[in-house]
Amino acid sequence: MDLIDVQEIRVPSARSEIVIGSSEKILAGGTWLFSVPETGLTGLVDITRLGWAPVTRTASALVIAATCTVAELSRLTPPALRTDPVRAGSGYESHTDPYALFWHCANSFLASYKIWNIATVGGNIALALPAGPMISLAASLDAEAVIWMPSGGERRMPVADLVTGVMRTALEPREVLREIVIPFASLDSRTGFRRIALNDLGRTGTLVIARVAPTGETVFTVTGGTSHPVQLRFDGMPSAPELQERVLAIDCWYDDAHGSSDWRRAMSVRFAEQLRLELA
Ligand SMILES: Cc1cc2nc3c(=O)[nH]c(=O)nc-3n(C[C@H](O)[C@H](O)[C@H](O)COP(=O)(O)OP(=O)(O)OC[C@H]3O[C@@H](n4cnc5c(N)ncnc54)[C@H](O)[C@@H]3O)c2cc1C
Numbered sequence: 001m002d003l004i005d006v007q008e009i010r011v012p013s014a015r016s017e018i019v020i021g022s023s024e025k026i027l028a029g030g031t032w033l034f035s036v037p038e039t040g041l042t043g044l045v046d047i048t049r050l051g052w053a054p055v056t057r058t059a060s061a062l063v064i065a066a067t068c069t070v071a072e073l074s075r076l077t078p079p080a081l082r083t084d085p086v087r088a089g090s091g092y093e094s095h096t097d098p099y100a101l102f103w104h105c106a107n108s109f110l111a112s113y114k115i116w117n118i119a120t121v122g123g124n125i126a127l128a129l130p131a132g133p134m135i136s137l138a139a140s141l142d143a144e145a146v147i148w149m150p151s152g153g154e155r156r157m158p159v160a161d162l163v164t165g166v167m168r169t170a171l172e173p174r175e176v177l178r179e180i181v182i183p184f185a186s187l188d189s190r191t192g193f194r195r196i197a198l199n200d201l202g203r204t205g206t207l208v209i210a211r212v213a214p215t216g217e218t219v220f221t222v223t224g225g226t227s228h229p230v231q232l233r234f235d236g237m238p239s240a241p242e243l244q245e246r247v248l249a250i251d252c253w254y255d256d257a258h259g260s261s262d263w264r265r266a267m268s269v270r271f272a273e274q275l276r277l278e279l280a
Pocket of ligand 1 (some may be wrong): 025026027028029030031032033034035047066067108109110111112115118119120121122123124125126127129130131132133171175176177178203204
């Protein structure tokens with residue numbers, strides 16, 4: 001750990017105790033925070049002892065606490081739907097049950113045992129890496145982020161809009177992502193999943209999730225290959241040229257050591273068409 005200026009780690013047990021100074025950060029799983037040096041960071045506020053239940057249900061939604069770990073989230077997928085992790089370049093047909101997405105997305109980390117068991121859903125979203133699979137999951141299911149404001153109130157916005165760029169979000173300083181709310185209506189959809197990386201255990205190159213709602217509305221969510229989530233919405237299933245045109249019109253393809261932008265774009269076009277055929 002190269003956080004050489006940290007003087008204090010506070011562990012609040014109630015919301016009233018969450019006070020984040022201007023040179024302090026929220027600590028969740030710490031799998032990112034403790035992996036990079038950061039000078040000038042003087043304190044950490046550990047939100048993992050607030051006792052938030054990882055998963056709860058309301059009359060209309062599944063609610064995932066920000067502190068829910070990837071391992072806890074993965075258990076939302078019934079065992080029968082837990083197929084092998086998607087490997088790079090392998091032929092793959094996803095299960096159309098949306099509950100399979102929790103498993104697929106949990107397996108989309110360039111993950112170790114530590115990441116799987118300690119990294120949190122909220123930490124992944126707040127970090128806003130393009131390859132953030134919790135962003136892919138939440139955006140594709142039209143999840144809403146519940147954000148605690150330092151003033152004491154809360155505000156809400158779609159996770160798809162919360163992540164605005166590479167390590168950029170709409171979170172204001174000292175705001176806390178409390179939970180994400182997944183409407184049961186999204187979980188009544190049929191879904192499909194495709195992901196690729198440059199090697200078997202590699203970081204996501206692109207990840208495309210398609211979702212067909214009972215109303216017929218069809219949403220393709222592209223993440224991983226783009227610098228922020230992109231949702232393509234259609235009233236019904238689009239034609240192949242219509243879908244291809246919309247994917248090619250995306251203007252925020254990401255480019256780094258884990259994949260060039262033209263490869264990410266080409267694979268996203270291909271995956272979107274595969275999913276269109278799978279769900280048609
Ligand atoms: C080997 C390895 C592989 C990795 N692979 C991937 C990968 O494939 N994809 C990927 O996206 N990431 C990856 N990561 C990065 C990181 O581990 C994950 O993004 C992880 O999900 C971060 O969650 P965390 O709970 O550990 O966050 P932390 O490290 O605790 O925090 C991350 C950031 O989010 C902020 N934060 C945390 N929780 C909240 C909250 N509730 N509200 C507001 N801000 C908050 C923190 O202040 C910090 O800035 C990897 C890291 C390692 C070491």
